[in-house]
Amino acid sequence: MDPVCVEFKLQTLDEKAQDLLKAALKDPRSVDLEKVSNAIVDQALKDSAFCKEAGRICYTLIKEEAMFSNTTVFRRNLLNRMQQEFLAREETRKSSVSQWVCLVNFICTVFDYLKVKEQPMAPLVNPVYDCLFRLAQPDALTNEEEVDCLAMQLHRIGEQLERVEADRMDELFCALRDGFLLQDGLSSMARLLLLEVLEYRAGGWVLSDRAQSYYYSEVTN
Amino acid sequence: MFSDHQTSRRITAGDARKRGSDGQLRSNGDLHPSTGQKGEHRRGDRRADSFTTPDSVRPVSRHKDWGSEVEAEELRMSKNRDALRSRRRILTAEPGSRERTVSSGSCDSRDSASPAEVETDENILSRRQKQINYGKNTLAYDRYIKEVPKHLRQPGVHPRTPNKHRKYSRRSWDQQIRMWKVKLHNWDPPTEDGDLQAVEQIDLGDFMDIELDPDEETGTHYPCMTSTEDQNDEDSGTSRKMKKTEELQKV
Numbered sequence: 001m002d003p004v005c006v007e008f009k010l011q012t013l014d015e016k017a018q019d020l021l022k023a024a025l026k027d028p029r030s031v032d033l034e035k036v037s038n039a040i041v042d043q044a045l046k047d048s049a050f051c052k053e054a055g056r057i058c059y060t061l062i063k064e065e066a067m068f069s070n071t072t073v074f075r076r077n078l079l080n081r082m083q084q085e086f087l088a089r090e091e092t093r094k095s096s097v098s099q100w101v102c103l104v105n106f107i108c109t110v111f112d113y114l115k116v117k118e119q120p121m122a123p124l125v126n127p128v129y130d131c132l133f134r135l136a137q138p139d140a141l142t143n144e145e146e147v148d149c150l151a152m153q154l155h156r157i158g159e160q161l162e163r164v165e166a167d168r169m170d171e172l173f174c175a176l177r178d179g180f181l182l183q184d185g186l187s188s189m190a191r192l193l194l195l196e197v198l199e200y201r202a203g204g205w206v207l208s209d210r211a212q213s214y215y216y217s218e219v220t221n
Numbered sequence: 222m223f224s225d226h227q228t229s230r231r232i233t234a235g236d237a238r239k240r241g242s243d244g245q246l247r248s249n250g251d252l253h254p255s256t257g258q259k260g261e262h263r264r265g266d267r268r269a270d271s272f273t274t275p276d277s278v279r280p281v282s283r284h285k286d287w288g289s290e291v292e293a294e295e296l297r298m299s300k301n302r303d304a305l306r307s308r309r310r311i312l313t314a315e316p317g318s319r320e321r322t323v324s325s326g327s328c329d330s331r332d333s334a335s336p337a338e339v340e341t342d343e344n345i346l347s348r349r350q351k352q353i354n355y356g357k358n359t360l361a362y363d364r365y366i367k368e369v370p371k372h373l374r375q376p377g378v379h380p381r382t383p384n385k386h387r388k389y390s391r392r393s394w395d396q397q398i399r400m401w402k403v404k405l406h407n408w409d410p411p412t413e414d415g416d417l418q419a420v421e422q423i424d425l426g427d428f429m430d431i432e433l434d435p436d437e438e439t440g441t442h443y444p445c446m447t448s449t450e451d452q453n454d455e456d457s458g459t460s461r462k463m464k465k466t467e468e469l470q471k472v
Binding site for chain 2: 072119
């Protein structure tokens with residue numbers, strides 16, 4: 001198999017998209033970068049496993065485009081497409097919770113991977129928070145898929161987010177505490193996920209050894 | 222959007238806060254404080270179209286797309302980094318290595334070494350860069366940098382390009398440029414007639430790139446050496462130099 005395909009796990013995409021991405025990764029100048037960014041976002045919204053790879057692909061393409069032609073066309077297209085999806089997130093959630101979860105995952109991945117001079121992209125900070133706040137709403141907390149997504153993002157980028165904007169993190173965790181304590185209809189898995197995240201942050205974004213063994217060890221009877 | 226879901230809400234101490242999380246003053250008895258949205262920013266007309274936060278340089282538009290915002294952020298960071306680098310260069314420069322090209326007659330040579338003095342005015346920086354370019358765009362400079370690597374340069378003996386990021390008065394800067402270019406002549410390519418090299422050193426071109434634009438730094442104006450020729454500065458920095466040397470040779 002093509003080494004590029006292997007490296008970025010492109011085999012989950014359809015053939016047309018695969019060829020497009022392969023060509024882009026070889027030389028960003030040879031393709032329509034708007035099409036490329038759309039292909040990546042489309043796939044990321046369908047397939048949450050692809051998200052991480054999508055992050056790496058975007059990072060690579062941005063670096064290559066800067067090197068080859070000193071432009072930022074791909075990044076601009078990617079961000080603006082993401083912004084469109086973000087603005088339409090409520091409709092997306094109504095029609096497909098899985099797609100909404102993928103969207104959150106992708107936005108957070110981009111936030112994590114794509115930095116500007118080693119700093120997180122400032123325009124993304126509040127949108128990321130908005131997504132997490134949405135996931136902390138009562139109707140989302142009753143949905144295990146969404147709680148799982150929320151926990152995962154906080155593990156991945158919680159510390160970074162808090163560093164750039166601590167106030168909203170405080171508010172978010174108020175909402176999480178409220179949800180954990182007061183809300184009806186949460187599955188025990190959902191409560192477990194929330195409790196773990198609460199302890200994780202309380203420990204300075206590190207899980208103590210005891211907590212680690214509580215949550216993650218096999219229970220022996 | 223989500224207010225329908227908030228059927229029962231317990232009152233917490235947080236509700237007694239005067240301001241909601243969106244910065245708006247809360248009226249008394251407001252049952253849906255902004256934190257009722259769990260901190261979600263409310264879409265509404267109450268927010269200004271643009272605002273300035275402590276960390277932004279100019280008012281930030283709310284209507285920009287992410288692509289443009291990130292690009293603006295990147296540009297701002299580059300500028301800050303460049304200014305920081307210049308400041309660092311000035312701070313770490315050893316006092317002993319300061320060239321004699323630093324204006325001797327000017328009484329603000331001390332000011333130019335003080336750490337906080339970094340030139341950021343775009344007009345001044347571009348004018349200075351142009352003057353530097355005239356000097357670097359010469360055969361003498363090419364031969365000089367090939368002959369003497371940076372680590373072998375001795376202050377006083379070897380010319381050093383004036384640092385455009387330092388604060389200097391207009392006169393001080395122009396004098397430094399002049400001295401620098403005069404020194405560079407030591408590396409002029411040898412001519413066939415060796416006797417005239419001494420004469421070539423007094424090259425009027427070194428004095429000709431003083432421009433007539435208004436001086437914001439000190440308010441002084443130079444008496445102009447020539448009136449019309451200065452306007453042609455843009456494109457004939459080097460060629461005039463060569464022309465002058467030719468004229469001198471004819472003598």
